[in-house]
Amino acid sequence: MAVPLAFFGVFFAYPVASIVSRGLKDGGSWQFARIGEVITDPRIGHVLWFTTWQAAASTALTLLLALPGAYVFARFDFPGKHLLRAVVTVPFVLPTVVVGSAFLALLGRGGLLDELWGVRLDTTVWAILLAHVFFNYAVVVRTVGGLWAQLDPRQEEAARVLGAGRLAAWRRVTLPALGPAVAAAALMVFLFTFTSFGVVQILGGPRYATLEVEIYQQTAQLLDLPTAAVLTLVQFAAVAALLGVHAWTVRRREATLKLVDAARTARRPQGAAQWALLASVLAVVALLVLVPLVVLVLRSLDGPHGYDLTYYRALASAGDNGGTFVVAPLAAIGNSLAYALAATAVAVVVGGLAAAALTRREGRLVRGFDALLMLPLGTSAVTVGFGFLIALDEPPLDLRTSWILVPLAQALVGVPFVVRTMLPVLRAVDVRLREAAAVLGASPLRAWREVDLPLVGRALAVAAGFAFAVSLGEFGATVFIARPDSPTLPVAVARLLGRPGALTYGQAMALSTILMLVCAAALLVLERVRTDRTGEF
Amino acid sequence: MLRLDEVTVRFGERTVLDAVDLSVAEHETVCVLGPSGSGKSTLLRVVAGLQRADAGRVLLAGKDQSAVPTHRRGVGLMFQDHQLFPQRDVAGNVAFGLRMRGTGRAESARRVAELLELVGLPGAQRRPVGALSGGEQQRVALARALAPEPRLLMLDEPLGQLDRSLRERLVVELRALFGRLGTTVLAVTHDQGEAFALADRVVVMRDGHIAQAGTPLEVWRRPASEFVARFLGFDNVVPATVRGECAETVWGRVPVPRGTPEGACRVLVRPAGVRIASVAEGLACDVVARTFRGDHVVVRLRPADGPELEAACALASAPGVGDRVGAVFGVDEVAVLP
Numbered sequence: 001m002a003v004p005l006a007f008f009g010v011f012f013a014y015p016v017a018s019i020v021s022r023g024l025k026d027g028g029s030w031q032f033a034r035i036g037e038v039i040t041d042p043r044i045g046h047v048l049w050f051t052t053w054q055a056a057a058s059t060a061l062t063l064l065l066a067l068p069g070a071y072v073f074a075r076f077d078f079p080g081k082h083l084l085r086a087v088v089t090v091p092f093v094l095p096t097v098v099v100g101s102a103f104l105a106l107l108g109r110g111g112l113l114d115e116l117w118g119v120r121l122d123t124t125v126w127a128i129l130l131a132h133v134f135f136n137y138a139v140v141v142r143t144v145g146g147l148w149a150q151l152d153p154r155q156e157e158a159a160r161v162l163g164a165g166r167l168a169a170w171r172r173v174t175l176p177a178l179g180p181a182v183a184a185a186a187l188m189v190f191l192f193t194f195t196s197f198g199v200v201q202i203l204g205g206p207r208y209a210t211l212e213v214e215i216y217q218q219t220a221q222l223l224d225l226p227t228a229a230v231l232t233l234v235q236f237a238a239v240a241a242l243l244g245v246h247a248w249t250v251r252r253r254e255a256t257l258k259l260v261d262a263a264r265t266a267r268r269p270q271g272a273a274q275w276a277l278l279a280s281v282l283a284v285v286a287l288l289v290l291v292p293l294v295v296l297v298l299r300s301l302d303g304p305h306g307y308d309l310t311y312y313r314a315l316a317s318a319g320d321n322g323g324t325f326v327v328a329p330l331a332a333i334g335n336s337l338a339y340a341l342a343a344t345a346v347a348v349v350v351g352g353l354a355a356a357a358l359t360r361r362e363g364r365l366v367r368g369f370d371a372l373l374m375l376p377l378g379t380s381a382v383t384v385g386f387g388f389l390i391a392l393d394e395p396p397l398d399l400r401t402s403w404i405l406v407p408l409a410q411a412l413v414g415v416p417f418v419v420r421t422m423l424p425v426l427r428a429v430d431v432r433l434r435e436a437a438a439v440l441g442a443s444p445l446r447a448w449r450e451v452d453l454p455l456v457g458r459a460l461a462v463a464a465g466f467a468f469a470v471s472l473g474e475f476g477a478t479v480f481i482a483r484p485d486s487p488t489l490p491v492a493v494a495r496l497l498g499r500p501g502a503l504t505y506g507q508a509m510a511l512s513t514i515l516m517l518v519c520a521a522a523l524l525v526l527e528r529v530r531t532d533r534t535g536e537f
Numbered sequence: 538m539l540r541l542d543e544v545t546v547r548f549g550e551r552t553v554l555d556a557v558d559l560s561v562a563e564h565e566t567v568c569v570l571g572p573s574g575s576g577k578s579t580l581l582r583v584v585a586g587l588q589r590a591d592a593g594r595v596l597l598a599g600k601d602q603s604a605v606p607t608h609r610r611g612v613g614l615m616f617q618d619h620q621l622f623p624q625r626d627v628a629g630n631v632a633f634g635l636r637m638r639g640t641g642r643a644e645s646a647r648r649v650a651e652l653l654e655l656v657g658l659p660g661a662q663r664r665p666v667g668a669l670s671g672g673e674q675q676r677v678a679l680a681r682a683l684a685p686e687p688r689l690l691m692l693d694e695p696l697g698q699l700d701r702s703l704r705e706r707l708v709v710e711l712r713a714l715f716g717r718l719g720t721t722v723l724a725v726t727h728d729q730g731e732a733f734a735l736a737d738r739v740v741v742m743r744d745g746h747i748a749q750a751g752t753p754l755e756v757w758r759r760p761a762s763e764f765v766a767r768f769l770g771f772d773n774v775v776p777a778t779v780r781g782e783c784a785e786t787v788w789g790r791v792p793v794p795r796g797t798p799e800g801a802c803r804v805l806v807r808p809a810g811v812r813i814a815s816v817a818e819g820l821a822c823d824v825v826a827r828t829f830r831g832d833h834v835v836v837r838l839r840p841a842d843g844p845e846l847e848a849a850c851a852l853a854s855a856p857g858v859g860d861r862v863g864a865v866f867g868v869d870e871v872a873v874l875p
Contacts, residue, residue, distance in 0.1 A: 435587050436620040438607040441637035441685060446608075450633070454624045 004354035004373070004415075007346075011408050012376055015387025016232070022390060023229020044214070044231070051210040054125060055194040058132035062189050063182070065133055065284055066140035072281040073141055074148035076274070077266045084282075085141070088289050090520045092138040095473030096198025097490040098512040098519075101497060102296040103131045103203055105509060127203045132196065134288055136189040143185040144178060149266065151177055191242050195235065197381060197476045198490070202497060211235045212476065216382045220480070232383045243374050293516065300509035311506035332492040333514060336472055339488055342407035343414055343471035348464050350411065351418025358419070359426040373419050376412045381476025385409060388481050406488070409477040414467030421466060425459035426452075469522050472515070489515040538563045538721045539584065539689055544593035546579055546745075553579045555745040556593065561689070566715055566722040568736030570729055572768065576745040577725035578617070581691045584723065585614045597689065608637070613687030617694040619678040621666040627653070627677050628662035634685035652680040655714065672703050679711075683720070690715075692724040696731055708734040729769050733757065741765050763874050766805045773811065773846040774874065777804040784873075787843030789820050792868035803874040808835060810870020811848035813856055819863030822846075824856050838864055 073085055091099060107127045151174060159169035197212040204213065211231055218228040269278050301307045354373055376384070388405055429452055437447035475490040482491050489511060496508035539561040546554040553576045561567045569577045582588035584595055586607035595602045602610055613634075621630050628649050635645040653661055656676040661669075669677060675696070682690055695711070696704045712735055715722050726732050732739050733753040740750045741761075749761035760766035763774050777784035777791065779799050784791045791804050812819075813836070822838035825845070834855035839845050848864060856862050 430620065432616055432618075432620045433622060435585075435607070436614070436616055436622070437633070437637075438587070439585050439612065439614040440634035440681070441608045441611075442633075443606070443608050446637065451622060 004350050004357065007350045007415075008372065008376075011388075012379075012384065012412055015391040016236075016379065016383055017387075018391040019225075019383055019387040020229045020232055023225040023227075023232075044227075047209050047211060047214045048234070050208060051194060054128060054132075054208075054210070055190050055196075057125075058129050058136070058193040059186050059190045061129055062133045062136045062140055063186060065288065066137045067144065067182070068277060069137065069281045069285065070141045070145035070148055072278055074145040075153075075266055076269050076278055078269065078278060084285065086524055088141055088285055089138040090293070090516070090523055091134050091289060092136070094135070094519055095475060095490040095493075095512075095515055096135070096196070097202065097475050097493045097497075098296070098473070098515050099131050099135050099292075100199045100202030101493060101508055101512045102292040102516075103127055103134070103199075104497075105299040106292050106295045107203075125208060128196075128200055128208060130288070131199045131203055132189075132193045134292060135199065136192055137285075137289060139188050139192070140185045143188065144181045147181040148174075148178060187242055187245060191239065191377065194238065194242070195377075195380065198494075201494075212380050212382060215380050216476070219382060219386050228383070228386075232380050235380050239375065239379060296509060296516065297513050300506065300513040302506070311503070311510035314503060314507050314510075332487050332489050332511070333518075335482075335486045336489040336515075337518075339403075339406045339410060339478075340468050340471040342404070343410035343474075344464050344468040346407060346411035347414030347418050347467035347471070348460065351415040351463065351467070352422060352460065354415065355419045355422035355426055358423055374416050377416045381409075381413070381474070382480065384412060385477030385480030388477065403486075405481050406478055407471070409481060410471035410474040411467070412477075413474050414471050417466040417470060418463040421463040422456065422459055425456050429455050465522050465525060469519050472519060472522075489518075538565075538598060539723065540596040540599075541580075541584070542594040542596065544580075544583055544590045544595060546576070546583060546588060547591050552745050554583065554590075557742075557745070557747060559740060559747065559750075561721060561723050563721055564719045565737050566712070566720075566724070566735060567738045567740060568732035569723070569725040569740045569742055570732040570768075571725075571727065571742035571748075573727055575742040577727075577742055578693055580742075581614060581693055581723065581725055584689070584691060585612055586610050587614075611685075611688050613682040613685065613690040615678050615682040615690070615692045615695060617697060619674045621674060621677060621681070623667060625666070626662065627658070627664050627666060627669070630666060630677055631680045631684050633681060638685055648684060649680075652684055655683075656680045657710075672699055672707075675699060675707070683718075689721050689723060692722065694726055695724055695735075696728075697726070704731070705734075711735060741768065743768075759872050760805065760874060763803055763805075766872070766874060771805055771807055772844075773806045773808065774803055775843060777802055777873075779873070788840060788846070788864070788866075791866045791871060793871055793873055794868060797873050805872045805874055806846070806866050807870040807872070808847040808849040810867040811838075811846060812865045812867060813848055813850050813854065814863045814865045816861055816863045819865035822862055822864050824858050824860045824862060827855065827858050838862070840864070 069088070073081070094102075107130075155177075156169045156173050159173045160166070164172060194210070195212050196210050197216065200208060200210045200213050201216070204210075209217070211234065215228050215231045215235070218224045218231065269275050298307075300311055301309070351373075388409055433451050434444075434447045437451050438444070442450055472488075473490055474488075475494065478488050479491050479494065482488055487495065493508050493511050493515065496504045496511065539559075541557055541559040543556040543558060544554055545552065545556050557576075557580065559567075559569075559580075569580060571577050579588055583590050584597075586595075586602065586605065590603070597610065597612070622633065625633070628646075631649045631652055632640075632645045635648060640648070649662060650659075653659055656679050658673060658676050658680070661673070661677070666674065666677060679695075682692075696707055699707065708731055714720075722735075724732075724735060726735075733756075736753060738750065739753050739756050741748045741756065743764055749756055749765050756765070757769065760769060760771070766774055775786045775788060777786045778801050779785075779793055779797050781799075782792060782795065782797075784793050784797075784802070784804050786804065791806060793804065820840050822840045824836050825839045826837035828835045828837075830849075832852070833849050834852055836848050836850060836855060837845055838848060846864065850856075
């Protein structure tokens with residue numbers, strides 16, 4: 001437990017604390033009056049209100065569209081199910097920047113809808129909401145559907161035999177069992193959309209800003225640190241409250257249910273109604289998930305002289321993009337991969353140790369630690385990034401010029417995924433298996449290697465893959481600390497989008513496509529090694 | 538081979554093992570018998586070093602084991618629910634202990650084949666353990682425990698989860714196997730049939746201490762206490778006062794073995810010692826229940842006074858429910874309890 005705690009202390013708590021204190025301290029004394037001033041500022045009030053209601057609306061819309069999907073994936077067997085489940089997960093690991101550009105290509109000026117019907121949604125809130133649904137569809141399908149698939153259908157059958165109608169049986173038996181999972185999924189979606197940055201930054205235009213976007217603007221553009229600090233605290237409080245509720249629902253979910261093997265509960269749809277449900281879910285997936293991805297790819301190929309690789313070729317040189325880069329954008333691929341690999345290594349070590357510590361011990365303190373590990377997911381990445389710059393640039397920790405800074409920030413986001421993936425698997429390893437190995441002559445270390453490692457090895461691979469994907473897509477913190485001469489893919493995409501002109505736009509689409517393909521490839525590898533028990537994401 | 542010296546284990550307030558003394562000689566099979574919660578599994582865990590004793594010593598071949606970690610004790614333990622390693626196949630499980638001792642690949646493969654032959658699963662090496670039936674898992678677990686040739690083999694409810702016919706067959710096989718290999722065995726079970734069939738010596742446990750130890754015949758013939766008698770399934774126990782060769786009870790006079798000291802005690806009449814006769818001949822009883830047991834019938838009798846009693850009788854002569862009969866007690870099946 002010491003290593004993860006130290007890691008979080010030095011690379012999370014310290015930078016965040018130092019940026020907050022820098023913002024709120026004036027001449028050595030705390031200026032708490034700022035808090036009141038900022039919160040009562042009508043502009044900030046507007047941002048807060050928008051952040052909250054768009055998160056609520058996104059969550060409601062995601063649940064509405066994804067719950068039928070969760071049911072279909074849990075209970076039906078149909079050809080291509082596994083591939084499709086991997087496909088709907090692709091958006092979740094996609095960098096927010098790519099999601100933003102994909103929806104820009106679909107809904108924006110000169111986008112698909114604009115060309116077809118003259119409809120533009122990029123300046124409306126609908127673009128943001130749809131992008132959020134796209135992004136979080138998999139969270140609901142995996143969290144709720146994963147549990148749903150493991151609920152014993154015989155429970156419902158028992159209720160039927162006892163005289164409950166089909167609907168009553170579902171309402172009285174299945175729904176209460178699913179309730180906590182639905183609540184947990186809703187909270188996760190709310191959390192992700194509440195702190196949404198890349199999507200809103202790209203699709204929101206000047207009119208819409210979430211807290212996170214506002215923090216970015218206050219910090220990076222207006223250089224108003226005190227306001228940014230207050231906003232960081234506000235977001236911190238909101239996220240902490242959400243995580244508290246989340247931890248509570250998770251505990252309730254773990255406590256009560258008897259689960260069965262998911263493979264045995266699914267069967268072919270029967271009757272017109274079930275086929276219709278399957279068809280409508282597939283249609284939603286096609287429209288919501290596949291179309292934006294396809295459009296993104298098409299845009300990247302749709303050059304000035306018809307479909308070709310113009311934009312991809314332009315990526316290879318530094319000179320063709322109006323001086324946006326000092327290096328060729330293509331170099332960003334190498335940077336991203338190197339950073340993401342380092343970040344994955346850090347996340348796996350820290351997260352693995354944390355998960356091991358959480359498995360071995362019980363009690364309130366441990367649960368607190370569990371929640372603490374989730375905090376980086378909800379904390380303003382912008383704050384973390386900027387905090388890195390401020391806090392880690394002087395002795396004893398002068399890392400500002402070190403390349404390690406980027407992987408460290410990215411690992412911070414990867415750790416929660418590693419912990420979430422490893423924990424259920426580690427908890428499932430029966431203590432007596434280790435005892436059996438010991439009786440047969442295996443030392444504790446040997447027993448761990450022979451018994452635990454093979455059982456959790458696959459989960460470890462999955463965890464590493466997730467950490468890799470989220471590190472690859474990390475934007476909020478990286479945008480601050482990546483050096484201009486070594487941008488990562490998402491940073492390069494954002495820079496390209498920030499420039500006018502068809503060529504840079506096309507290049508952004510091309511680079512996003514590359515990023516998407518790398519993430520999708522990582523995910524497809526994951527689906528192959530995925531174990532039944534692995535995690536919630 | 539194994540000696541326990543006043544071994545005590547406490548879980549918080551509860552004393553699970555209370556100053557237990559026990560020894561197992563070389564090549565001996567000892568069965569610890571007791572109801573669930575009597576501390577038998579904890580006893581095995583203490584010997585294996587999986588559970589620390591709060592007081593007392595465990596000696597293997599005369600050496601104190603308190604500082605020896607589990608993996609160096611050289612004992613074998615077959616877990617109640619087998620605990621086969623799910624990610625390994627049958628051969629991988631059986632060879633595990635051999636690998637830990639650094640046995641070579643060829644030698645280890647030979648041993649595995651030999652052991653699988655021994656437990657009646659020849660050629661099962663490559664099968665995944667998840668696909669085995671309960672009885673087959675059981676055999677694999679046994680082969681795995683035997684493979685490193687432990688100086689003491691411990692079995693926790695070895696046949697617990699198996700169906701009756703398989704269990705009866707395996708008991709016979711196990712006993713023959715242990716006799717042939719000369720293995721020293723300490724087993725625990727809650728099933729007296731299993732214990733009596735398997736063991737050279739039976740140790741009955743109750744609430745963390747030993748209630749009786751002896752050969753199966755001794756324990757069967759002369760239970761040391763009412764608890765042991767009732768645990769063995771004998772419910773015909775009444776308070777009594779011995780005078781000469783008879784004991785006075787609410788059931789009337791019960792003959793007792795010669796040489797029984799006079800005074801207050803309890804007597805046990807095994808069901809086989811209750812003969813059904815006419816009302817005039819013995820204790821007048823109503824037949825309230827009749828249970829078919831295959832080769833005989835057990836009838837439950839309600840006398841006018843005192844506790845109900847059971848009688849075992851032959852199929853042909855068994856009375857029906859509602860009949861009024863007389864019960865006569867035979868001295869051969871009477872045991873005197875303190």
